[in-house]
Amino acid sequence: MRALHRAVWIQFTRGSGPILTLCTLLLIAWIVKGMAGLEGSFFWNGEEVAIGEGLRSRVAIGFGLRAIAWFGMALLLFRGPTFILAGADRGGTPFDLTAPISRTRFLFGRILGVLSVFAAIWVAALFLQQLFSPSLLSSGGVGLFRVIGGAILLLLGQVLLLALLLLLRLWLGAWGAFAALLAWAASWFLSLDLLEAYLFDVRAPAESMGAWWYPLLEPYLAGEPAGFMASVLRGFVRLFPPIANVQSVGIDWALGREVFPDADRLAVPGAVIWSALFLGFADRIFKRKDL
Amino acid sequence: MIKWSAVTKQYGGIQALSGLDIEVSPGEIFGFLGPNGAGKTTALKIAVGLVRPDSGEVTLDGVPAGNPSSRRSLGYLPEEIPLPPRIRLREWLRYQVALRNGDVSSIESAAERVGLADRLGDPAGSLSKGMKRRTGLLLLLAMRPGIWLLDEPTADLDVAGRELVENVLLQARREGATLFLSSHILSEVERVCDRIGVIEKGALRICAPPADLLPAPFILDLSFDQWPEDLDRSLAGREAVITPESGRVRVFVSDRQDGDRVIQSLEQSGRAIRQSSFRPASLRDAMGRILK
Numbered sequence: 001m002r003a004l005h006r007a008v009w010i011q012f013t014r015g016s017g018p019i020l021t022l023c024t025l026l027l028i029a030w031i032v033k034g035m036a037g038l039e040g041s042f043f044w045n046g047e048e049v050a051i052g053e054g055l056r057s058r059v060a061i062g063f064g065l066r067a068i069a070w071f072g073m074a075l076l077l078f079r080g081p082t083f084i085l086a087g088a089d090r091g092g093t094p095f096d097l098t099a100p101i102s103r104t105r106f107l108f109g110r111i112l113g114v115l116s117v118f119a120a121i122w123v124a125a126l127f128l129q130q131l132f133s134p135s136l137l138s139s140g141g142v143g144l145f146r147v148i149g150g151a152i153l154l155l156l157g158q159v160l161l162l163a164l165l166l167l168l169r170l171w172l173g174a175w176g177a178f179a180a181l182l183a184w185a186a187s188w189f190l191s192l193d194l195l196e197a198y199l200f201d202v203r204a205p206a207e208s209m210g211a212w213w214y215p216l217l218e219p220y221l222a223g224e225p226a227g228f229m230a231s232v233l234r235g236f237v238r239l240f241p242p243i244a245n246v247q248s249v250g251i252d253w254a255l256g257r258e259v260f261p262d263a264d265r266l267a268v269p270g271a272v273i274w275s276a277l278f279l280g281f282a283d284r285i286f287k288r289k290d291l
Numbered sequence: 292m293i294k295w296s297a298v299t300k301q302y303g304g305i306q307a308l309s310g311l312d313i314e315v316s317p318g319e320i321f322g323f324l325g326p327n328g329a330g331k332t333t334a335l336k337i338a339v340g341l342v343r344p345d346s347g348e349v350t351l352d353g354v355p356a357g358n359p360s361s362r363r364s365l366g367y368l369p370e371e372i373p374l375p376p377r378i379r380l381r382e383w384l385r386y387q388v389a390l391r392n393g394d395v396s397s398i399e400s401a402a403e404r405v406g407l408a409d410r411l412g413d414p415a416g417s418l419s420k421g422m423k424r425r426t427g428l429l430l431l432l433a434m435r436p437g438i439w440l441l442d443e444p445t446a447d448l449d450v451a452g453r454e455l456v457e458n459v460l461l462q463a464r465r466e467g468a469t470l471f472l473s474s475h476i477l478s479e480v481e482r483v484c485d486r487i488g489v490i491e492k493g494a495l496r497i498c499a500p501p502a503d504l505l506p507a508p509f510i511l512d513l514s515f516d517q518w519p520e521d522l523d524r525s526l527a528g529r530e531a532v533i534t535p536e537s538g539r540v541r542v543f544v545s546d547r548q549d550g551d552r553v554i555q556s557l558e559q560s561g562r563a564i565r566q567s568s569f570r571p572a573s574l575r576d577a578m579g580r581i582l583k
Binding site for chain 2: 002003004005007010011014015079092094095096097098099100102103105288290
């Protein structure tokens with residue numbers, strides 16, 4: 001198991017992974033720093049929301065964590081299944097499977113390896129966030145418990161995407177990976193609060209969304225649910241597919257703020273259930289596959 | 292011990308294996324021969340657990356091949372060693388040995404033996420084909436498995452490399468290992484194997500020691516000015532490999548006098564022989580006869 005885990009790290013470090021990760025984290029930090037210095041603000045629900053400095057710098061920090069989540073997802077899309085089924089086409093995985101290990105153990109050993117790589121990225125990102133948040137948030141840093149909880153949820157979103165990618169790769173081959181890309185895009189699309197505002201009328205009416213940048217910031221703004229049925233419907237949407245939503249909860253946790261919208265909480269058990277199902281099916285297909 | 296019992300496998304509409312039965316005992320080297328697409332690789336892949344048979348069973352030391360514990364003492368050398376290009380050779384070997392519960396410290400001495408000691412720190416992608424093959428052998432030497440399954444072990448190797456492989460195989464046999472090798476290099480199979488199995492269209496055509504595959508120890512090689520149509524009848528029941536497309540006939544004979552008798556008989560029946568030669572029979576001749 002340790003060998004499988006280590007193999008993923010070797011693959012990651014021998015490729016362009018560390019340099020790409022470092023450059024991306026630095027770029028995101030630079031953008032967040034720039035945003036934190038912005039003095040712009042806008043009104044929402046009668047409340048003034050600042051983009052940058054001070055108490056209301058949640059937009060800047062929220063963007064940082066979300067950007068890292070996007071980066072992680074992109075890394076998974078392009079490299080995730082390759083990390084797990086390394087060189088499957090060239091005989092790498094089949095050769096590894098001639099060792100005295102079961103296919104299930106191989107699959108989950110490699111998945112743990114990939115997750116440890118992403119956990120390391122999140123630890124670095126959240127460490128930076130903890131380091132800078134006292135100067136950005138006048139209320140000070142966020143409790144360690146919430147940061148760790150947020151990190152676990154952010155990782156859960158990646159587990160779900162990885163499980164989906166694996167299942168489709170094993171089931172449908174390269175076209176499966178393409179389908180996963182579409183699923184992921186659809187996930188982000190469905191998770192947009194803006195879309196929900198139109199679908200369920202829980203957010204601002206369209207006429208108040210004048211500025212071009214407003215939709216970009218809108219997911220970070222406060223709002224009130226329109227009613228019980230709207231909450232139920234939104235909860236349903238957020239259960240499928242909950243990749244983006246569970247990460248939104250993770251970001252809210254890591255930043256020490258209330259989970260918004262509240263219906264996102266439903267995405268957490270949803271992500272666990274979907275991940276278990278996808279991984280279970282992927283394992284089942286992998287065990288029966290002739291290599 | 293490796294045992295294939297009535298193994299069948301079908302890919303789509305193609306019957307890759309149809310009732311394969313082979314048993315290889317400890318201390319034996321078994322050579323597995325056959326034309327391309329005969330089912331050799333499928334038989335090997337079922338034995339290492341990569342492919343599931345439709346029916347029948349393969350066991351390694353009594354444990355069914357699909358069971359991970361059957362691979363505890365298995366050493367497998369595929370036709371192509373899948374070395375990731377960016378990883379250093381030592382790292383890849385450590386990973387593989389650890390994955391197979393082997394002793395990582397034995398890598399260095401095994402590398403000395405196969406002549407790769409000074410390449411362990413190099414990226415695996417920089418190795419030549421022959422060196423990659425030596426890497427596979429290195430892994431087997433580091434593992435010292437009880438069962439060796441080898442697919443074309445000497446492909447891409449130079450003369451020294453082939454000698455090295457032969458020595459390693461013979462040493463493993465002396466140590467009591469069970470060795471099963473698939474190869475197209477007949478001279479090598481003939482030299483090292485105790486028994487040879489020939490597979491064609493998924494079924495075992497013959498299984499015997501190399502000497503028993505030859506109906507007679509010598510070959511009379513004949514070519515004709517004009518191809519005789521009813522040559523079969525003229526040879527009157529003698530074992531021969533007749534290849535009209537190359538204009539040659541190889542007749543198995545017991546000695547030179549027996550060869551002379553064949554020539555005499557053909558000339559008496561009006562066949563104009565252009566050229567004749569006499570030589571010891573080889574496994575290539577036996578294969579030609581079995582797969583004719």
